[in-house]
Amino acid sequence: MDVDNLIDEVIGREGGYSNHPADKGGATRWGVTEAVARAHGYRGNMRSYPREEATAVYRRIYWLRPGFDRVAEHAPRIAAELFDTGVNMGPGVAVGFLQRALNALNRGASDYADLAVDRRIGGRTIEALKAFIARRGAAGEAVLLKAIEALQGERYLRLAEERPANEAFLYGWLANRLG
Structure with a gap:
């Protein structure tokens, strides 16, 4: 799995500069919000935020820090989905899914013990993932991917229902982030 390709895909989807009035994230460039850019040392105008800095933020904050690189060792398609979901909803939300x-x-904890939904990739989460893949194989990875996307889709619908301004984004979220 090439994380550079994943980052390029996200940047391609997110596009250049945006400052949509309904977006609580405010000004963004390459999908990185101004708050995240500032937290990582950028002080300039967001219209000029360099792609290279966005790439570094994606790698560090949305791939390595949450441990998606560890997931990729066992289930690359799951890792790619977690990365994309983490960029859009936050890595903790993706891990929780x-x-x-x-x-x-896990068939009533008969395949492996239930996990605490602590929203962090740790040893127990990796071991459960490995046990699931060992038991279910490539077909299981596809089913796990569907389950994660179902949770993601439900969250998008709930966000639009709870905050009508999010309806401006719902179509794009569903069209570009699922499947």
Whole structure:
């Protein structure tokens, strides 16, 4: 799995500069919000935020820090989905989706113990993922991916229902982030 390709895909989807009035994230460039850029030392105008800095933020904050590189060693398609979901919803949310799906798919804890949904990739989450893949194989990875996307889709719908301004983004979220 090439994380550079994943980052390029996200940047391609996110596009250049944006400052949509309904977006609580405010000004963004390459999908990186101004708050995140500032937290990582950028002081300039967001219209000029360099792609190289965005790439570094994506790698560090949305791939390595949450441990998606560790997931990729066992389930590359799951890691790619977690990365994309983490960029859009936050890495902790993405990890929570993985943990919830693994819990629901463990056949009453007969394949592996339930996980605490702590929204962090740790040894127990990796071991559960490995056990799931060993038991279910490539077909299982596809089903796990569907479960994660189902949770993601439900969250998008809930966000639009709870904050009508998010309806401006719902179509794009569903069209570009699922499947």
